[in-house]
Amino acid sequence: MPRQISITTLLSVGFGFLMIVAVITVSVIGVNTTRSNTFNLVSQLANSALGNLQSEIKNYLQPINAQLDYIAQLMQEGHISPDEPIKMEASLSGSLSALPQVYGMAYINDQYEMQIYERENALFFTHNWQQTTSLEPFFSTPSKIETVLWGDAEFTSDGIRIIPVTRMVYLPDGRKGMLLTAIDVQQLNEHLSQYAGEHTEYFMLLGKQKLLASSFSVPHVTPSEKNPLLDIASLDEHPISKIWSSERYATDLQLPAGMNSHLVYINDQPWIYIYSEVRTYSEVPITLGMMVSNQALSSEFRALILQVVFSALMLLLFVFLCWSFSRRLGQRFTRIAEGFEAIEESQLDDIETIQGSSIKEFDQVATAYNRMTDSLRQNEKMRNLFGQYVPADIARRLVKQEGELAPQEELATIFFVDLEGFTSLSERLSPEQLITTLNAFFSMVAEELEREGGIITQFQGDAVLAIFNIPNPQPDHALRALNAARRVLMRTEQERFNEQSLHCRIGINSGEVIAGNVGAPKRQNYTVHGDAVNLASRLEALNKEYGTRLMLSESSVQQIPDQRFRELGKISIRGKSQAVRVYTLPGA
Known part of the structure; x- marks a missing residue:
């Protein structure tokens, strides 16, 4: 093999000296003008400040949802009963100890009777909920509401702004109830004000327009009973009112995923808004963000502009030098590009290989390109096979065995x-x-079958045929089928499919079968044949006569000795000389 020259060595000799001059020039300008301010600005805006605030707000609000879900789950499982006031008081009082950000907690039953557990002077927020008209929609809906819901902000009788937080409870005996607490908006404002900086302010918007909390005060504007949360459009003397201005500009800040930013000029002075949406707590998203004023940005902008001008000049120099030298190197890339066009426009078998190069990196590219085209040919063959066979395990075996x-x-x-x-x-x-x-429905069935290692061989109208222990050995194949059946029956009863309630019947049988591919040469299907398959189908149909959802043959039950079953009796099967003993699960 001829001696290969590294492209790194080739370029380093030509551009090394110019790179040193450029780096020194840009570094002197950059270090002298932005060494103290740029790092602080970028780190404050892009990473730490808003990220820390998000974490703090999460730690402040998330426990409220978590505690309501926890108490509701205990009640729904029967560990706590509203008929046992002492246990209720102990549980809800314990929750209050973990939630200093709320004033109290209440439980309302389906007769709209309220049990209140409060801190000192915290009874006020429950009064508005004693009106049955506001509770009736939650109790009358036939569907379950098993999520924590925020209500609309309101004033209490004591003039405190609150946000009601509720969680429906579905007791084991069928009764419904509601857990209720409330977040103090003023306390949330005080919590947010702890993070205000000299030139930064923080805010929480409910949606895009309603000011939920902020680190700044808003003089001359007071919330009303009709509008407990101020509309930022009414705060025309404050920069928050301009956050969604039509004349806003994108920034070059490198922000973590989920954060956004833009710049707005207010009276010819720049303001940067950095924000993100939080959808964890209420149906309406919360916009959590910060504003950075022009005093914090002016000097950094001037320094950055100066640095950009000098960097642009150096960039023009490098572009000219790179263009003159890369003309020769570009011929190699052109050939590779022509090869990629051939992949798109021609048959893969017609693509020619690329010869090696004396330049090490180009030789590596040629080798990788040739390997890629070989891999594409193999993948095309696999796709043709996949089009003929549905189960993935079967397709892999076909590829391994060259289609046989x-x-x-x-x-x-x-x-x-x-x-x-x-x-x-x-x-x-x-x-x-x-x-x-x-x-x-089929998606759910496929998910549960694949969870247990089953292979679906056919979708027959509204039915699914699957097998266990073929093609992959599964010593516990009967148990796997039983587990899949339990999950399918449970999910069918609990879930809705395209808003439809469905019911299904399942038959399980174990026996000798013949598995193989059937069909035309260009379109085949992998399936199974034998009396065992017919018996499984017959057992499924017999569920209707016996009023069951699941029926297993004796041959399957014998392979699951550690499971309890209920015998249904012996049945005569057409085509079989002896009756077959069948079983189901207790309670099925």
Whole structure:
């Protein structure tokens, strides 16, 4: 192999001296003008200040949601009952100890009777909730509301601005209740004011316009009972009112993901707004941000402009030198680019390989390019195979075996699930709605089967056929099928699919089957055949006669000795000389 020259060595000789001159020139200017201020500005705006504030606000608000969810979960699981006041008081009082940012906590039952647990002088915020008209929509809705909800800001009878926070509770006996607490807006303002700097102010907006809290005071403007939260448009004497000005400009700040910034000139003076949206606490997003005034920016901007001018001059010099030298080097890249165009416009088999180079890096590029085209040819072959076979494990075996897959006779567990009442469902729904509903149901079934290692071989109308122990050995294949069935039945009863409530029936059988690919040469399907498959389908259908959701054959039950089952009896199966003993789960 001829001696190779590193492109690093080749470029270093030509540009090394000029790079040193440029770096020294730019460094002298940059260090003397921005060494103290630029770092502080960038670090303050881009990273630490708002990031720390986000963390503090999260630590301030998140425990409220967490405590309400925790108490609601304990009540829904029966660990705490509203009929046991002593336990209720102990639990809610303990929550109050962990939540100094709220005044108290209350529980309201479905008869609108209220149990109040309060701190000293904290009873006021519950009074407004004794009106049943404001509670009735929460208790009357048939769907469950298992999230913490923020209400609209309001004034208490004592003139305190609050934000009610509620969490519905669904007791084990079917009764409904509501946990209620409230956030003091003034206390939130005081918490935010702790972070104000000499030239920075912080704010929290509910949505885009309502001022929830701020580190600054707003003279001459007072919240009213009709508008407990000020609209920033009414604060025309304060820079916060200009945050969404149509004449705003993008900044070059390098901000963490989720943060945004822009610049607005107010009376010819620059203001930078840095903010992010928080969607954790209320249905309306909270905009949490900071404003940096012109006093903090003017000197840094002048220094940065000076540095940009000198950097631009040096950049022009480097561009000219790079252009004159790269003309020769560009010929190699042109050839590579032509090769990529050939990939897009031609067959992969027609692409020619790129010859090596005496320059080390170009030789590495040529080698990588040639390997890439070989890989693309292989991937094209894999895609053709994937188009013929659905299960991923089968596709991988086909690639490994060059497209040949011999028939396989194995002991397997067959899982057959079918929707109940599909005919009436198809009559009620439009074709588009029916397909969307089926796809939602099939997605859930596929997820649970894949969780247990099952392979779906067919989607048959409203039914799914899956197998375990083929093609990959699974000693506990019957147990895996049972676990998948439990999850499918549970989720079918608990979830809605395209807003539809569904029910399904499942048949499970274990036996010898033949697995293989069936179809035309250019379009094939991997499936299974045998009496065991037919029996699984028959068991699924027999659920209707026995009033069950799940039916297993004796051959499957025998492979799961540590599970409890309820025997349904012996049934005669068409085509079989002996009756088959069938089982279901207790309570199924």
